[in-house]
Amino acid sequence: MTQRLRETARRLLQEGKVQVVIGYGPSKPGAAAPPVLITRPEDADKLEWNGRCFANLAVYLTRKEVKALGKAAVVVKGCDEKALVVLEKESQIDRAALSVIGMVCEGVGTPRAAKCASCQVRVPRFADEVIGEAAQPAAAAPGPNGLDRLMAKSPAERWAFWKTEFARCVKCYACRQVCPLCYCERCIADKNRPVVIDTSATPKGNFAWHITRAFHLAARCIGCGECTRACPAGIPLGLLNQALAQATEEDFGYRPGMDPQAEPVFGSWSPADKEDFIR
Amino acid sequence: MSAAIPVAALRELIAGWIGQGKLVAAPVQVGDRLLYQALASAQDAVFDARRRPANSIKEFFFPRHEPIFRYRIEGKEIALAEVAPQEREQIVIASKPCDAAALPILDHVFNWDFEDSFYTARRARTTVVSLACQAHDDACFCTSLGSGPEDESGSDAMLHDLGDGQFEVRAITEKGGALFPDRAGKSGDTPGPSCRMAGSPPNEQFDPARVARYLAANFESPPWKDLTLACLGCGVCAYTCPTCHCFDIVDEGNAAGGARVKNWDSCQFPLFTLHASGHNPRAVQPQRQRQRLFHKFLIYPRKFGTVLCTGCGNCERNCPVGLGVLKVLQAIDDEAKRLDEKEPLQA
Amino acid sequence: MKKNLYKPDLMEVLDVQRQTPDVKSVRLRFRDGDRARDFSFRVGQFGQFSVFGSGEATFNICSSSTWKDYIEFCFRRTGRVTETLWQIEKGDTLGFRGPYGNGYPMEEWEGRNLIFIGGGIAMPPIRCAVWYALENRAKYGDITIVYGARTVADLTYADELDEWSKHERVRVIRCVDPGGETPDWKGEIGLIPAVLERAQVPAENAIALVIGPPIMIKFTLPVLDRMGLPEEDIYTSLENRMKCGVGKCGRCNAGPVYVCKDGPVFTMKQLRSIPNDF
Numbered sequence: 001m002t003q004r005l006r007e008t009a010r011r012l013l014q015e016g017k018v019q020v021v022i023g024y025g026p027s028k029p030g031a032a033a034p035p036v037l038i039t040r041p042e043d044a045d046k047l048e049w050n051g052r053c054f055a056n057l058a059v060y061l062t063r064k065e066v067k068a069l070g071k072a073a074v075v076v077k078g079c080d081e082k083a084l085v086v087l088e089k090e091s092q093i094d095r096a097a098l099s100v101i102g103m104v105c106e107g108v109g110t111p112r113a114a115k116c117a118s119c120q121v122r123v124p125r126f127a128d129e130v131i132g133e134a135a136q137p138a139a140a141a142p143g144p145n146g147l148d149r150l151m152a153k154s155p156a157e158r159w160a161f162w163k164t165e166f167a168r169c170v171k172c173y174a175c176r177q178v179c180p181l182c183y184c185e186r187c188i189a190d191k192n193r194p195v196v197i198d199t200s201a202t203p204k205g206n207f208a209w210h211i212t213r214a215f216h217l218a219a220r221c222i223g224c225g226e227c228t229r230a231c232p233a234g235i236p237l238g239l240l241n242q243a244l245a246q247a248t249e250e251d252f253g254y255r256p257g258m259d260p261q262a263e264p265v266f267g268s269w270s271p272a273d274k275e276d277f278i279r
Numbered sequence: 280m281s282a283a284i285p286v287a288a289l290r291e292l293i294a295g296w297i298g299q300g301k302l303v304a305a306p307v308q309v310g311d312r313l314l315y316q317a318l319a320s321a322q323d324a325v326f327d328a329r330r331r332p333a334n335s336i337k338e339f340f341f342p343r344h345e346p347i348f349r350y351r352i353e354g355k356e357i358a359l360a361e362v363a364p365q366e367r368e369q370i371v372i373a374s375k376p377c378d379a380a381a382l383p384i385l386d387h388v389f390n391w392d393f394e395d396s397f398y399t400a401r402r403a404r405t406t407v408v409s410l411a412c413q414a415h416d417d418a419c420f421c422t423s424l425g426s427g428p429e430d431e432s433g434s435d436a437m438l439h440d441l442g443d444g445q446f447e448v449r450a451i452t453e454k455g456g457a458l459f460p461d462r463a464g465k466s467g468d469t470p471g472p473s474c475r476m477a478g479s480p481p482n483e484q485f486d487p488a489r490v491a492r493y494l495a496a497n498f499e500s501p502p503w504k505d506l507t508l509a510c511l512g513c514g515v516c517a518y519t520c521p522t523c524h525c526f527d528i529v530d531e532g533n534a535a536g537g538a539r540v541k542n543w544d545s546c547q548f549p550l551f552t553l554h555a556s557g558h559n560p561r562a563v564q565p566q567r568q569r570q571r572l573f574h575k576f577l578i579y580p581r582k583f584g585t586v587l588c589t590g591c592g593n594c595e596r597n598c599p600v601g602l603g604v605l606k607v608l609q610a611i612d613d614e615a616k617r618l619d620e621k622e623p624l625q626a
Numbered sequence: 627m628k629k630n631l632y633k634p635d636l637m638e639v640l641d642v643q644r645q646t647p648d649v650k651s652v653r654l655r656f657r658d659g660d661r662a663r664d665f666s667f668r669v670g671q672f673g674q675f676s677v678f679g680s681g682e683a684t685f686n687i688c689s690s691s692t693w694k695d696y697i698e699f700c701f702r703r704t705g706r707v708t709e710t711l712w713q714i715e716k717g718d719t720l721g722f723r724g725p726y727g728n729g730y731p732m733e734e735w736e737g738r739n740l741i742f743i744g745g746g747i748a749m750p751p752i753r754c755a756v757w758y759a760l761e762n763r764a765k766y767g768d769i770t771i772v773y774g775a776r777t778v779a780d781l782t783y784a785d786e787l788d789e790w791s792k793h794e795r796v797r798v799i800r801c802v803d804p805g806g807e808t809p810d811w812k813g814e815i816g817l818i819p820a821v822l823e824r825a826q827v828p829a830e831n832a833i834a835l836v837i838g839p840p841i842m843i844k845f846t847l848p849v850l851d852r853m854g855l856p857e858e859d860i861y862t863s864l865e866n867r868m869k870c871g872v873g874k875c876g877r878c879n880a881g882p883v884y885v886c887k888d889g890p891v892f893t894m895k896q897l898r899s900i901p902n903d904f
Contacts, residue, residue, distance in 0.1 A: 027601065028417060034601035035509045055600060065508055065563045168314070170334075170343050170518045170543065177513035178599045190550055192706045198531055200344045200542050230599035232333055232515050234312035347632040350678045357636055357678050357719040363627065392887070393872045396628040498881060498901040525876035528632065528869050530681050537679060539632065546876065552867050555683075555705035560866070560880070560904050570879075570903070578882045 001103065002049045004131045005075065008101055010044035012073050018099050019070030022057045023047040032229075035060065039069060047075070049131075051108050055178070056224040058083035061093050062183035073099035077108070078121030082222035082257025083180040085126070089264050090220075092183055102127025104135050114145065115225045126260065147242045166206040168233035171199060175227035175237050176213065181220050188212060214240040219248045219265035222257040282462055283445040286326055289438075292458070293321035293372065301368040304339055306332045315339075315371070315378075326373050328440040329414035333597055335521035336371050336378045340401045341385065343518070343543045347397065347528070351536035362538075364400030370458065372438075373410040377421050377591035379433035381521035382407065387583035388524060397541075406454045409434040410446075415481050418592030420605050423483045426589055431466055484605060485612035487576060487586055493615035494577040498569075502614040503607045507568035509600045514545035516594035516603060522575070522587045525551075546570045572607060631872060634676055634721030635661055639714055640696055645782040646775075649747060650712065651688070651700045654720060667691050669732060669754040670863060670891045673724030674871045675699055676707070677714070683707040684868045686890075687725060688750035690757035697722070700750035700782065726871040727890050730755050730835070730861065732762075738833050739767035741855075743846060745818055745838030746775045749782045751863050752837055760793055769796045770827045774818045777806035799825050819845040829853040835861045847894065857894040864890045864897075866904045880904035 009021040025036035025046050033052045037060070038044055057074050060066045061084075076084065081102060087093045102124025107116030122135040150158060173189070176182045189197045189209055197212060198205035221241040228238040248254050251274075252265050269278075296303050297318065305324035307316040313332045317339075318324055349360040371379075382402065389398040412428035421427055431437055435455030439447045450456030450463040501507075517523040527544040531537050544551065547567050553559045561567045579587035588604065595603025637654035645651050656662035669691050676682040683705075689698035703712045714720065732755070740759055744752045752771070759766045771790060775781045781800065791798040800813035801821040807813075814821045818838070834855055836846055843862060850860055866878040866885040873887040881901035883889065892900070 031417075032601055037505065037508045039505070059511065063511075063564075065565070168309070170514075172514035172518045172545070173548070174511075174513040174515045174599050177511040193709065195529075195531075199527065199529060200531060200540055202344055205344075226599070230513070230515070232312075232519050232597045233314065234310045234333075236310075348630060352678060355717045355719060357721075359633065359636065361627065361630060361633070388874055391873050393631040393874075394628065395632075395874060396630055399628070495882075498903075524874070526869070527875070528682060530676075530679050532679055534679075539676075539678075539682075541632070544875070544877075551877065554865070554867050555708065560902070566903075573881065574876065574879065578879060581882055 001132050002047070005049050005101065005103070006044045006047050008129055008131065009038060009047055009073065010041045012099055013038070013041040013044065017071070018073040020066065021047070021073045021075070021101075022060045022066070023075040023101075024049065024053040024055065024057075027052055037066065037069070049075075049103055051110060053077065053103075053105075054108050054113075054226070054229060056080045056083060056180050056226045058087065058180035059178060059226075061087065061098070062180070071097050071099070073101055075101045075103060076124055076127065077103055077105040078124045079105075079115065079119065079222065079224050080180075081121065081124045081126060083224065085257040085260050086181060086220055086222060086264070087183075088260070089267070100124070100127040100129075102130045104130065104132025106135055113225065115223060146236065147239055147246065150239055151243070162207070163203065165235045166203065166210060169201055169206040169210070169235060170233065171201045171205065171209065172232060174230040174232065175210075178226040178230040179217070179221075180224075181217060181222070182213070188216070210237065210240060214244055217241055218244040219252070219254060220256050221245060283441055283447055284459075284462055286444040286446065289326065289372075289446060290321040290324065293318065293324060293370075296370055296458075297321060299368075301370055302339070304336065304369065304371045305373045306330075315374075324373060326410060326438070326440070326446070328410050328412055331375055331377075331416075331419075331591065331593070331596075333593065334519050335381065335591070335593065336374050336407070337381065337385070337521055337524070339369055339371055339405060340382065341389075341398055341524060341526075345397060345541045346538040347541050349536065349538045350530075350532070352534065362397075364396050365404060366400075367404065369401065369405040370408065371405060372408040374407055374434070375591065376409045376412060376428060376430040376432075376434065376437070377419075377426060377589040378521045379407045379409045380421075380426055380430050380589045381591075382433040384522050384579075384583075384585050384587060384589070385524055387585070388579075391582075406435045406458055407433060408436045408438060408448070408455060408458065410438045410440065413440060416592065416596075418595040418603065418605065419481045419590060420484045420592060421590035422481050423485055424487060424586055424588060424590045428480050436463060437466070481590075485608045487580075489615045489619070490608055490611050491577050491580060493611055493618070494573055498573075501565070501569060501611075503568070503572075503610045504565050506602070506607055506610060507565045510547065510564045510568055510602055511600060512547050512549055512564055512567065513599065514543070514547060515597045515599065516571070517545035517547060518543055519593040519597045521589055521591055521593070546574070568607070572604065572611070575604065576608070632723070632870075634674070634682075634723045637697075637720045637722045639716055639718045639720060641716060642714060645700065646780045648703045649700060649780075649782055650703075651698055651750070651782070652711070652714070652720075653689075653696050653698045654722065655696045656722075657719070662695075665697075667697075667725035668729030669758045670730035670751065671725035671727045672871070672886075672890060673697075673699070673722050673726065674868070675701075675711075676721035676723075677710045678719070678721060680710040681707045682721070682723070682869070683711075684865075684871065686751040686754070686863065688754050690754055690761055692758060692761040700747070702747050723871060726886055728888070730891055732758060735833050736765045737767065737831075739828070739831055740769045741827055741829075741832050741834040742769070742771045742773075743818060743822060743834060743836045743838075744771075744773050745842045746780060747782065748837035749773055752835060753783055753786065755835060756790060760790070760796075763794070767795070767831065768828070769793075770799070770825070771797070772799045772801070772818060772822050772825060772827075774801035774803070774814075774821060775806070776803045778802055778808045778811060780806075797827075817845070818842055819849045822846060823849045823852070827853065829855045833859045833861065835863075837863050857898065860894040861891060862894065862897065864892060864904055866890075 021038040024033035351358040389395040575587040636657040641653040674682040685699040869875040878885040880903040
């Protein structure tokens with residue numbers, strides 16, 4: 001697969017179809033594959049594909065330094081690709097100008113990441129080129145997962161849990177910077193007229209940040225898990241997003257990033273909405 | 280020659296210090312992360328000479344958030360209240376040598392012309408007991424900066440793992456020796472039974488003097504631009520780095536009053552250098568990455584005679600995209616070597 | 627308890643003047659009499675001025691160091707802190723930390739002719755030097771002030787410019803951008819570099835202090851060069867985003883130079899070795 005990936009990238013650059021290929025680079029076993037931005041065909045051999053390709057490369061598509069390079073090709077796994085669906089719906093990317101190289105993926109990480117056990121999108125669905133053999137989607141994950149275990153606790157226990165977890169937050173904003181859907185040019189956390197979220201790494205500042213971010217991602221987060229992986233303090237941030245994703249599916253029958261035709265929850269309204277206070 | 284101390288005895292000592300009301304910090308296993316934390320119980324301390332915590336001990340000298348004074352608003356009048364610098368004694372135990380070595384480096388900036396009394400109070404009231412390293416990984420590069428697995432700089436005492444849960448302790452300062460009465464050997468004593476590092480320390484990866492010369496001559500033509508495009512502009516490298524010390528000062532409160540606070544900040548954040556006029560001298564990430572390298576490997580050494588780095592590798596290990604400084608330093612060093620061969624740079 | 631370098635002095639607002647539609651000047655005195663007596667500074671230094679609850683901002687101390695009862699600063703309404711500063715009145719309390727920075731080398735400039743060139747909000751940092759020189763008139767030679775703004779309304783300290791021109795061997799040249807003049811405007815019309823060139827100011831034994839936006843400085847330097855001023859005799863005061871003001875927070879450096887400690891006053895010769903990082 002790596003060979004085909006390199007050939008594809010080389011061809012796209014040589015033919016001038018794209019000016020940059022965003023993919024994964026070389027890494028030693030145990031280390032995550034670092035993102036690389038290839039602008040010259042001869043550098044295509046730097047591209048790799050393996051079980052350490054954790055990053056969601058869609059995050060680069062909204063960064064101005066990358067947009068300045070020109071048309072892009074991006075290497076995505078099925079989970080990452082869901083971000084492209086949302087970004088396009090929110091008019092942040094021009095799908096026609098983007099080349100999507102989809103990699104068939106049976107899971108990343110050793111041991112395999114939890115999200116992979118229930119993956120339904122092992123074969124990217126909307127790529128311009130799919131590399132890899134067809135693979136079956138996973139069977140639905142049996143048994144309780146992290147969210148089930150958390151929600152089984154009482155509200156008081158959950159409050160205590162998050163107090164302990166957030167006490168380790170240093171406000172590095174890695175969670176925000178790795179997220180492909182956190183693309184606001186001036187994040188609410190950086191607003192100072194007025195200050196909406198204290199920048200301090202205090203209980204107040206940390207709760208305000210994480211809860212606000214989770215709500216701003218509600219019905220948008222595609223569950224790639226990069227926020228959790230990036231957190232240097234090991235806070236299980238993804239649980240917040242999963243809880244809201246569950247509520248979104250239950251209340252609106254909506255799963256972000258799955259159906260490009262589905263209207264986003266916060267961007268649409270249906271007369272059949274079950275809430276009647278708005279009628 | 281000092282007697283071997285079993286780990287149980289170390290835990291007893293720690294329990295004693297905690298009982299005396301001191302803050303004791305050590306590496307603690309939190310989920311799948313090893314993190315320096317203030318200990319609730321002596322049993323939580325992890326003495327592992329083969330692992331490196333994902334954070335640094337600077338939190339105990341230069342905390343992530345610190346009120347610097349409080350104010351009350353009473354009509355047109357303001358009443359200020361001092362925040363007393365720390366009185367409580369602190370002990371950091373089983374620190375990595377690369378964390379302890381950061382402290383004398385940070386002392387320069389926090390005492391430069393004006394004394395940061397919050398930092399100096401903590402420094403005065405803290406005793407650092409390091410644990411010499413017996414393993415390293417590919418991200419470590421302390422040896423490239425003249426440091427190493429048993430560097431005593433910044434430590435008041437150093438533990439050496441003898442195996443089988445036994446440790447030897449060497450006193451480096453009086454403060455360090457005082458923690459282990461009658462049990463500490465002196466730094467420089469003949470070493471006890473084998474406690475050397477398994478394998479060899481990291482190879483030297485670059486020449487900091489050559490890198491500094493290159494940086495001094497090349498502000499606008501970096502060979503690392505492609506590498507730094509991957510940087511996402513978060514604060515993980517700065518916040519897990521033992522020597523990064525950039526900070527922000529903000530007022531937090533309401534109409535009745537509040538506190539002016541000092542918080543960690545990072546030169547990688549897009550808003551770090553944003554002027555009120557809208558002008559941003561470092562508007563794109565490669566410029567911000569350049570600042571990090573310059574500050575650490577040219578500016579700080581020029582001002583204070585030491586690089587602002589101990590080679591701990593936290594930046595690379597924690598970076599969500601695996602960047603850190605080492606890769607970029609190597610790219611610079613390679614380019615500098617190449618140019619040196621063509622045409623040696625002036626010192 | 628050791629001195630807390632981050633704790634400001636409490637200042638009483640004595641007076642607030644509106645200089646232009648978006649610039650105000652503020653006169654402050656120390657609430658603590660001892661501090662007021664002990665306080666001194668060099669013109670060209672700056673302070674961290676604060677509105678409690680809003681934050682600190684960096685401003686040059688724009689009053690002369692020879693005036694002992696108060697200090698002054700000038701600000702443009704631009705961001706969070708200056709927005710709250712805009713609302714202050716006589717009797718309010720502000721914070722002040724300082725003086726910081728290197729200041730102008732007024733002793734070195736003794737015996738020289740002084741040429742001050744400024745644009746827009748750059749007048750306040752020039753004003754302190756002008757008043758200092760006038761208060762020590764015998765020590766300095768001819769004084770020329772070239773000051774311009776986009777429009778007449780944007781000229782700060784307009785009344786003081788008038789007053790200065792009445793002093794001995796002081797020449798004041800005011801200008802506005804083409805289109806910025808009013809029907810009764812008696813000053814020059816044109817951009818500062820052109821106006822400076824026309825003014826034919828003698829450059830013998832002179833130093834120049836040039837403050838303004840980078841583009842103005844860029845086009846003024848060749849004029850000064852043609853006038854015969856060497857770069858070590860041309861000075862400027864830099865701006866950069868600051869927080870601590872004392873070289874600790876790591877924010878204001880431009881390449882190897884800390885604007886708050888090595889500056890903010892630099893010669894053009896020094897500026898040549900400072901990279902484009904401010």
